Amino acid sequence: MQLRFVGCGDAFGSGGRSNTCFHVTGRQVNFLIDCGASSLPALKRAGIVRNDIDLILITHFHGDHFAGLPFFLLDAQFSRRTRPLVIAGPAGIETRLAQVMEALFEHSSKTKQKFELSVIELHPGQTKQLGHVAVTAFPVVHGDSGGPFLGLRVEAEGRTIAYTADTEWTETLVPLGHDADLLIAEAYTYDKMVKNHLSLTTLETHLPEIKPMRLILTHMSDDMLARLGALPYTAAHDGMMVEL
Ligand SMILES: [Zn+2]
Ligand SMILES: [Zn+2]
Numbered sequence: 001m002q003l004r005f006v007g008c009g010d011a012f013g014s015g016g017r018s019n020t021c022f023h024v025t026g027r028q029v030n031f032l033i034d035c036g037a038s039s040l041p042a043l044k045r046a047g048i049v050r051n052d053i054d055l056i057l058i059t060h061f062h063g064d065h066f067a068g069l070p071f072f073l074l075d076a077q078f079s080r081r082t083r084p085l086v087i088a089g090p091a092g093i094e095t096r097l098a099q100v101m102e103a104l105f106e107h108s109s110k111t112k113q114k115f116e117l118s119v120i121e122l123h124p125g126q127t128k129q130l131g132h133v134a135v136t137a138f139p140v141v142h143g144d145s146g147g148p149f150l151g152l153r154v155e156a157e158g159r160t161i162a163y164t165a166d167t168e169w170t171e172t173l174v175p176l177g178h179d180a181d182l183l184i185a186e187a188y189t190y191d192k193m194v195k196n197h198l199s200l201t202t203l204e205t206h207l208p209e210i211k212p213m214r215l216i217l218t219h220m221s222d223d224m225l226a227r228l229g230a231l232p233y234t235a236a237h238d239g240m241m242v243e244l
Pocket of ligand 2: 060062065142166
C-alpha cells in the first residue's frame with residue numbers, strides 16, 4: 001500500500017502547500033483522507049485518476065479539509081464518472097456537504113449524480129467497514145463550534161494509518177495512534193501553544209505512550225516549516241510518497 005501526500009498544508013497555504021489531502025492506494029483500496037479546498041488541482045498536478053477513487057474520508061468541516069468536495073464532485077460529474085463513490089465523515093456531513101456545494105456553485109447540491117454517491121456518518125468510538133477499509137473515528141479537540149472533529153485510525157491491507165487531523169493534545173490520540181504503522185500528526189507550531197492545535201513539543205512528550213512505528217508531521221505553520229532542517233523528524237511535503 002502507498003500513501004501520497006497530495007496536500008499537507010495548513011489553512012493558509014503556508015510554504016505554498018496545498019490543503020490537506022492524502023491519497024492511499026493498494027491492491028484493493030483507493031481512497032482519500034480529507035479533501036481540502038485546493039485538492040482538485042493538487043490531484044490533477046499529481047496525475048491521480050480521480051475516477052478510480054472509491055472512498056473519501058473527512059475528518060472535519062473546515063475548508064482546508066472539506067471544501068474540495070464540491071470541486072471533486074462537479075469534476076466527477078463532468079468527466080462522466082460511473083464508479084460509485086462513498087464519502088464518510090462526521091455527523092451532519094450530508095447537510096454540510098449540501099451547504100458548501102450551494103455556497104460555491106448554486107443549485108449544484110440538487111444535481112443528481114450519474115454515479116452512485118453515498119454519504120455516510122462516522123461516529124466517535126465506532127469502527128465502520130467501508131469496502132476493504134476499516135475506519136475508527138476518535139473525538140478530537142479543535143474548537144467549540146463547527147464540529148464534530150474527528151481523528152481517524154484507518155486499517156487496510158494489514159496496515160494501520162492513524163491521522164490526528166487538527167486538534168490540541170487530547171488523550172484520545174494515544175489509542176488513535178498506538179502502534180500504528182504510520183502516524184500522521186499535526187505539528188502546527190514548534191512550541192508555541194495555539195488553541196485547538198498541536199505543537200511538536202507537546203506531541204513529543206506523548207510519543208513514548210503512542211509508540212507509532214513511523215511518524216510523519218503535517219499541517220505546519222511557517223514557523224514550523226522554517227525549523228524543519230534542524231529537527232530529527234520526518235515531515236511531509238506535497239507529492240511525498242510513503243510505502244506501507
Ligand atoms: Zn486544518
Ligand atoms: Zn481545522
